[in-house]
Amino acid sequence: MEKVEFCKCSWVNEMKEKESNKQSYKIPTVHESDRSAKSGPYSASNLARMDIESNHSSPVLTDSTPINKSRLGIHSNLLPYAPSGGSLSPSKYINIPRKKPGKLDEVCANAWLDAMKSSSPPRKKLIKDGADTAYSSWMLKHPSALNSFEEIANLAKNKKIAMFLDYDGTLSPIVDDPDNALMSDDMRSTVSKVAKYFPTAIISGRSRDKVCELIGLTELYYAGSHGMDILGPIGKAVSNDHPNCTESTTDLQGKEDVNLFQPAREFIPMINEVFRTLVDNTKGIKGAKVENHKFCVSVHFRNVDEKSWQPIAQCVQDILDKYPRLRKTHGRKVLEVRPMIDWNKGKAVEFLLESLGLNNRDDVLPIYIGDDMSDEDAFKVLREGNRGYGILVSSRPKETNAVYSLKDPTEVMRFLNSLVTWKKLEEEGGGGGGCIVNNRRTI
Numbered sequence: 001m002e003k004v005e006f007c008k009c010s011w012v013n014e015m016k017e018k019e020s021n022k023q024s025y026k027i028p029t030v031h032e033s034d035r036s037a038k039s040g041p042y043s044a045s046n047l048a049r050m051d052i053e054s055n056h057s058s059p060v061l062t063d064s065t066p067i068n069k070s071r072l073g074i075h076s077n078l079l080p081y082a083p084s085g086g087s088l089s090p091s092k093y094i095n096i097p098r099k100k101p102g103k104l105d106e107v108c109a110n111a112w113l114d115a116m117k118s119s120s121p122p123r124k125k126l127i128k129d130g131a132d133t134a135y136s137s138w139m140l141k142h143p144s145a146l147n148s149f150e151e152i153a154n155l156a157k158n159k160k161i162a163m164f165l166d167y168d169g170t171l172s173p174i175v176d177d178p179d180n181a182l183m184s185d186d187m188r189s190t191v192s193k194v195a196k197y198f199p200t201a202i203i204s205g206r207s208r209d210k211v212c213e214l215i216g217l218t219e220l221y222y223a224g225s226h227g228m229d230i231l232g233p234i235g236k237a238v239s240n241d242h243p244n245c246t247e248s249t250t251d252l253q254g255k256e257d258v259n260l261f262q263p264a265r266e267f268i269p270m271i272n273e274v275f276r277t278l279v280d281n282t283k284g285i286k287g288a289k290v291e292n293h294k295f296c297v298s299v300h301f302r303n304v305d306e307k308s309w310q311p312i313a314q315c316v317q318d319i320l321d322k323y324p325r326l327r328k329t330h331g332r333k334v335l336e337v338r339p340m341i342d343w344n345k346g347k348a349v350e351f352l353l354e355s356l357g358l359n360n361r362d363d364v365l366p367i368y369i370g371d372d373m374s375d376e377d378a379f380k381v382l383r384e385g386n387r388g389y390g391i392l393v394s395s396r397p398k399e400t401n402a403v404y405s406l407k408d409p410t411e412v413m414r415f416l417n418s419l420v421t422w423k424k425l426e427e428e429g430g431g432g433g434g435c436i437v438n439n440r441r442t443i
């Protein structure tokens, strides 16, 4: 019973800490082999500032059995729809040990009180007073991508940049109502310019349709539902290797000859069912909002009084108890329920690089800009493969796998514009940076 208490109480605390400086995940170890790298993210100069030491454990997963290590998707046939679980090969799933179902409110009273105390005004003031110093020292480890622009440009010299962008908190500012998270026209035109010079993909937690509608640019590739719904370029090797890839010559989001990759396709009915249940069950909680992102469901508590965070957590826990093939992840004041498959934004980055024919190439520099926990999977993939750079958008210190940082979407826009200007100049000067302008599909 003790374990149950710990597990469930930690939910409320995690929810409280989501946007504070204390992230619940650890930064990874830099291995000796990384340290010896002469160039790239783990060059001596970068390592000096990164000073990363703790062992990485994924933000959410506590994996007790080996997961499918293949970078390939999971074949649809292996994932039949079975709301109460199924007799599927455990190796195809992320196995998260489940605790006994129980009521959060019975076991969390003490932790809840502690959490309330810790957010009382005097404590907050102390944090605020020390915030500037903490941020400055964090910036030594994760320097501003704007201040480090020359360094980044040098790293990108004679390389093709592949740009990956998150949406909420990166291209659009965080607002109370997810339906009002609009991108400015200036940002839209910046992203459009970026896509002219570099192959560019959006990787969002939102549904692909929604994020595509919000951005409204057809010259990008889109991955929705944290990478579980990718509309990418046709890469022959990719579509042969990934059974969940549907090659399409029909017009999808204004594109022809694209690949639709949906590794969790079989979960759609389950997700719809979960969405309806969560809408019903959170009806009485003022400010709660549930979104259906096709392959995952978001339960927002940004506008919910702290007193009702526990009932929100309970609603999500009830879902997990009923659907053992789903798991929860965290975002900024949001709990997310998603299929327990070995797929995330990091896998989506690898998939897109492969589709673009840019994988495992020394002359390619992927850059990923994101602000949230789910973006860490992508930062990690770039970092561990010594492939490219993650840029975390944050105005507070956070543990991260990203190398650089930017404060907010305004800085993101300045950085992207600087990249475009640099690229233009390089091309005009005949520098041979390597990106084919206006036709990224041929890259």
Ligand SMILES: O=P(O)(O)OC[C@H]1O[C@H](O[C@H]2O[C@H](CO)[C@@H](O)[C@H](O)[C@H]2O)[C@H](O)[C@@H](O)[C@@H]1O
Residues within 6 Å of the ligand: 166, 167, 168, 169, 173, 174, 175, 176, 177, 178, 179, 181, 203, 204, 205, 206, 291, 293, 298, 300, 302, 331, 332, 333, 334, 336, 372, 374
């Ligand atoms: O991967 P992303 O594109 O960053 O999407 C992550 C989540 O973004 C949205 O929620 C967040 O932004 C909202 C609008 O600013 C904000 O109100 C909310 O508190 C944030 O969590 C989106 O609504 C979620 O479904 C996405 O998972």
